[in-house]
Amino acid sequence: MTLQTNVSFELKNSLSELPTLCEKLERIGAALEIPRRLLFEINLALDELFTNIISYGYADQSEHVIRVRFSSEDDMLTVVLEDDGIPFNPVERLPPDPPCSLEECKVGGLGIHLVKNLMDDVVYSRSGNKNVLTLKKTIEKN
Amino acid sequence: MEIIEEKRGPLSTFKLQGRLDSNTSQAFEKRIFDAMSDGTKNVVIDFKDLDYISSAGLRVILKATKALKREDGKIRLCAMQDYVKEVFEIAGFDSFLTIVPTLDDALKSM
Numbered sequence: 265m266t267l268q269t270n271v272s273f274e275l276k277n278s279l280s281e282l283p284t285l286c287e288k289l290e291r292i293g294a295a296l297e298i299p300r301r302l303l304f305e306i307n308l309a310l311d312e313l314f315t316n317i318i319s320y321g322y323a324d325q326s327e328h329v330i331r332v333r334f335s336s337e338d339d340m341l342t343v344v345l346e347d348d349g350i351p352f353n354p355v356e357r358l359p360p361d362p363p364c365s366l367e368e369c370k371v372g373g374l375g376i377h378l379v380k381n382l383m384d385d386v387v388y389s390r391s392g393n394k395n396v397l398t399l400k401k402t403i404e405k406n
Numbered sequence: 407m408e409i410i411e412e413k414r415g416p417l418s419t420f421k422l423q424g425r426l427d428s429n430t431s432q433a434f435e436k437r438i439f440d441a442m443s444d445g446t447k448n449v450v451i452d453f454k455d456l457d458y459i460s461s462a463g464l465r466v467i468l469k470a471t472k473a474l475k476r477e478d479g480k481i482r483l484c485a486m487q488d489y490v491k492e493v494f495e496i497a498g499f500d501s502f503l504t505i506v507p508t509l510d511d512a513l514k515s516m
Contacts, residue, residue: 279428286425286458304458304489311460315428366475366502369468374497375461381496 269296272333277318277347285310288332296336298403305382306343309399312375313345313354321349321395336403343399352395353388355380409437416447416479417516419509423455426463435466439473447479450512454485464497471503484512 273288275281286307293303314330322328333344354376380386385400407424418441426434438449449470467483474481483505486494494500506512 282427282429301489307458308460308493311427315460315462366468366471369498369502374464378461378493378496 268335268337270333270335271295272331275314275330275332277322277328277330279315279318282311282314285314285332292334296334296341296403297405298341299405302341302401302403306341306399306401309379309382310343310345312379313397316354316375317345317347317349317352317395321347321352323350339403339405341401341403343401345397345399347395348393349395351390353390354397355386355388407434409434411437411441413441413444413446416445417450418446418448419450419452419513421452421455425458426456426466427458427460428462431462431466434463435469438466438470442473442477442479447474447477448516449474449479449481450509450516451481451483452485452509452512453483453487453490454509456487456490459490459493461497464493464499467499467503480516482506482512482515484509 271292275285289303289307289310292298298306310332317330328348331346333346335342357373357376383399383401387398389396389398407422407426407430410421410423412419420437422434424430441449451467471481481503483503485508486505491505494503494505504515506515
């Protein structure tokens with residue numbers, strides 16, 4: 265039998281929403297029985313993408329809404345992040361080349377590098393006036 | 407996030423508690439650089455009670471490491487939870503940072 269769950273929430277475009285993101289994930293993690301380490305990785309991936317969106321995504325100073333949608337089917341977790349910012353595909357940005365030496369180490373692109381490495385799959389699309397990022401990760405229950 | 411700072415001569419130890427992210431990284435950066443202005447040459451960062459780190463946190467560690475190196479100082483990181491350590495490894499930071507298992511190890515290596 266296939267077990268399907270869907271849950272979504274919204275965040276405003278402000279860094280002060282990071283604790284809200286964390287709280288929501290704690291609740292979803294408990295409901296979907298997501299192991300702690302995986303929950304940490306999902307939190308980190310969403311934090312990096314969310315921080316990117318609010319830092320570079322908007323040309324105005326207005327309040328915007330970023331929607332986060334969780335769905336799980338069997339052991340596959342899908343997270344969709346949707347924002348109405350300027351068109352931006354973080355996936356096509358060139359990754360840094362770690363491991364690097366201290367002198368060569370640059371922090372630009374580090375967040376996206378983490379996201380790509382922590383998730384199994386990251387896909388970008390532009391839908392109407394929205395950036396849609398779809399993350400996939402297998403849930404390995406202990 | 408809580409930052410507990412202990413200073414002994416040129417050595418400052420920072421014990422981090424909670425979450426090091428975009429909201430808290432600036433406060434931590436200020437504490438390290440204030441300590442350096444105050445004569446700190448060597449830094450130990452204790453991660454035992456740190457539950458979370460993002461690239462904003464890594465950025466502060468990198469900046470501090472570069473600044474300490476310019477002053478011929480040393481930095482040691484210790485007692486990381488395994489998923490926090492994984493973030494350092496994915497970022498490639500473990501190639502130029504000394505990460506040791508316990509606070510004792512860090513202090514002895516200074």
